[in-house]
Amino acid sequence: MLPTETKDNTDSLKRALRLPCGVTISNRIAKSAMSEQLADRYGSPTRELEQLYAAWARGGAGLLVTGNVMVDGRALVEPRNAILESDRFLGAYRLWADAAHAYNTTILMQINHPGRVAVLPLTSRPLAPSAVTVKLPGLNLRVPRAMTEADIHDQVRRFATTAALAVKAGFDGVQVHAAHGYLLSQFLSPIANTRTDGWGGSPEKRRRLLLEVVRAVRGAIGPDRALSVKLNAADFQRGGFSQEESLDVALALEHEGIDLLEISGGNYESPAQLGFAAPEQIARDAYFLAYAEELRRRTKLPRMLTGGLRDVRIMSRIVDTNIVDIIGMARPFAVQPDIAKQLLSGEPAAALPRVPAIGYKPIDAYLQLGWHSAQFRRIAAGHTPRSLGGFCRTVVALGPRMAMNIATQSLSGEAR
Template sequence: MTILNTPLTLPCGAILPNRLLKSAMTEGLADAHDRATEQHNTLYRCWSRGGTGTLVTGNVMVDRRFLERPGNVVIDNNGGLDALRNWAKAGTEAGNHLWMQINHPGRQCQKLVAARPLAPSEVKLKLAGLFGQPRAMTADDIDNTLSRYAHVAGVAKQTGFTGVQIHAAHGYLISQFLSPIANRRSDAWGGNLENRARFLLEAVRRTRDVVGTDFPISVKLNSADFSQGGFSLDESTQVARWLEQTGIDLLEISGGTYEQLALMGDTPAASASQAREAYFLSYAKEIRSATSLPLAVTGGFRSSNTMHAALADNALDVIGLGRPLCTQPNVHELLNGEDVTFTPWEKRLRLGPGWLGPTSSNRQIRALNFGAATQWYYRHIVDLANHRQPDTGDKNLLRIFARHRRAEMAFVKNRAFNV
């Protein structure tokens, strides 16, 4: 048995069948009522059969007024429980785990969905004019939203998902509370780190109260925001200590926000060691030294050699994969110990020449380029969800970007619950 194929027992007692985790990737496959569809079932059945031991869904939103993107599944009081049960059954077909990622976008909610999103403070996201001016959350807004996180977790357990993940990374609502840039509050929810971490820790506590002690709770946390004056590695390490005290079962380390796209490899660490692989590994080692939590790292893993080395070095417990599984969903050869390298397609994708591509000195141009590359991978998620083999031949990002934008606008127009 290879080290990648070794089971892992979590603090709650649940056992992961192997050390591979499909990290959350937004699907955009919901119907006009924001419910799961047969496409979700097809997609996650494919990944389940592919051998990855733990699958984490894309963002499942807690409030239909505020979406990460059009096509998100939303759980509030709109029914759809049978659709969720079908999704859970399909996504656990091979005996793997399927965890629901729970999220709220905060200020990272596009204007075409909500012109005035909720956020910790009225700090606007300045990115290509796509995001509106947020409204600072009141105490009632905070309490209501925290209750929604716990409610969604309860529904996940009720409908057959085997765990949940609370999204506290990538600049979404909880990440905004953690950030001194986005969180300018002067009450109990802002200021020092303890106050800024209060929302996350309370979300975990309320979730645990609902799902019980034997149900896995994971948290996805930024190692850092990679913004001057933002959430730092030292702060992330302290938050990890507090999360261990709350009794979570797995901490997934990532990094960055929409404004600082470390989550897509746009970080100095990505150009350093290991041929741009595992670009959060050095940050995770710092967190590893401060906590005994089971740790997953997502971001840049492409070769079996790097994965085995990271596990053998005890730098982490679980390898997070995202984009590779969009084009190569079968990991059985990897688990069996064969020498596998996933094609790093993102290195071959760009909007145009260097001044317009991922190396541009203009942050917004780089963000658009990375965004278009992400939409290239979205297309392959849709391929898998429709029983098609991913076609990696079309690399025209401008065409893909335009097609993606038209589809999102059409979804919003036809959505049954425009608010």
């Protein structure tokens, strides 16, 4: 446990941070990515997304990382994800970036492909490293298609295309999502990736796709835009992506010249990022602090830690002692859009409201995501976030909307 006494609770958090690429972040509080599900049925950003990000920027965050922007419109994490494959909606993306820049806030676009966890029932046979199912109700009935060499190179190209369009639209850079059990995270996992070719079979080969994506993205955005990667400290599954292997990946990413590593953890089967980790993990003031401490001893790569941080004194001490450079928060921004200003003034974060749960972690994680998405809609409309009620009321509030979004979602190309 870190000591909580500091002489000044906010000075270290108020300092600007200049990334290696030259992009400057005005303070050390970041809104980490959450899936907003606020694009239109074709994947274009909406006025709601602009208003939501304007509220967060106005609320004092130095850095905003968007929720999933999909690199392939045939494979979504959830319906109403934003999709950026061409310049078709570039004007709407410019307005999204402008909403953050109006308040001197840096904004990175998180770019992602879901792989084998693409949303049901829109994708009947998703792409994956290997034909290995996800051990969750519903998803376990769907066997993904192992990617061919051509599929792999196509996705590298798609990540680069989306990244180039992001900076063309005015975003300060991109974050490549390689955590939480999505496609790049699946390639890193010995459980999901059972390949024996050049893309699997050893830690070096399992990380190959991530490194090739990073190289392609850097080539697409140039040296003066920020390139971040979100990486699991571990998957928290027996036989899965381990902390030691993750540390090696982090060092390889430093060698590739990324500007910021965001540390997270978990996946659909073990959602540690939402607080559903082992008791000894969530008992700490930050879920992945031990990994961050170890990484500090090995690298000078700028680091952002997300997960469980709530005490402003501990946040300040973590930055003061150079364990990490940026404090990432996600769920607190869904209930208090100006939480960054509050923390920077030295006031503690309010306790998060209780989200209804049934005791089955994967389902509870979906309830968390849906509950927070409802709060995003309220913030975008200028309303105060509020409780949805108990379990039944929450399901009633979220279920029909999700069903309608799925029924009316348009996919580009043919669904797989």
